[in-house]
Amino acid sequence: MLFRRLERALGLILAVALALPTPPAHGREAVRVLVQSSPLAGSQYYAASALWSQIRIGDRLTLVREADNRHDRNAVRVDWNGHQLGYVPRAENRAVARALDAGERLDARVSKLRQDANPWRRVEFEVFLLL
Numbered sequence: 001m002l003f004r005r006l007e008r009a010l011g012l013i014l015a016v017a018l019a020l021p022t023p024p025a026h027g028r029e030a031v032r033v034l035v036q037s038s039p040l041a042g043s044q045y046y047a048a049s050a051l052w053s054q055i056r057i058g059d060r061l062t063l064v065r066e067a068d069n070r071h072d073r074n075a076v077r078v079d080w081n082g083h084q085l086g087y088v089p090r091a092e093n094r095a096v097a098r099a100l101d102a103g104e105r106l107d108a109r110v111s112k113l114r115q116d117a118n119p120w121r122r123v124e125f126e127v128f129l130l131l
Contacts, residue, residue: 040123042086061108105130
């Protein structure tokens with residue numbers, strides 16, 4: 001249910017974005033619309049632990065589409081400075097995967113860092129649509 005609502009919301013935002021005139025490239029920042037806030041999935045299997053002391057709230061993350069991922073056709077990898085940290089959670093990755101496949105400009109940032117025994121609570125990130 002939540003997934004469908006997120007997917008519809010992202011679809012609506014994308015439709016509005018496509019209807020807006022393209023802003024001039026010079027001297028004007030893109031408008032950022034928050035479309036998703038998620039925990040980082042799989043961080044215990046990748047570089048998050050080794051890089052923990054270097055990662056900061058607000059750091060930019062790179063979303064990498066893995067359409068050929070054998071475990072999940074909607075997989076979206078989350079990288080920090082060229083190091084894989086984990087994935088967008090499977091339950092929340094469909095809308096992000098579709099946006100990336102459509103060539104939409106997305107921006108992701110670290111939003112929360114916690115010292116927690118539960119790896120699903122250690123790193124949270126936000127995904128923004130750039131208009």
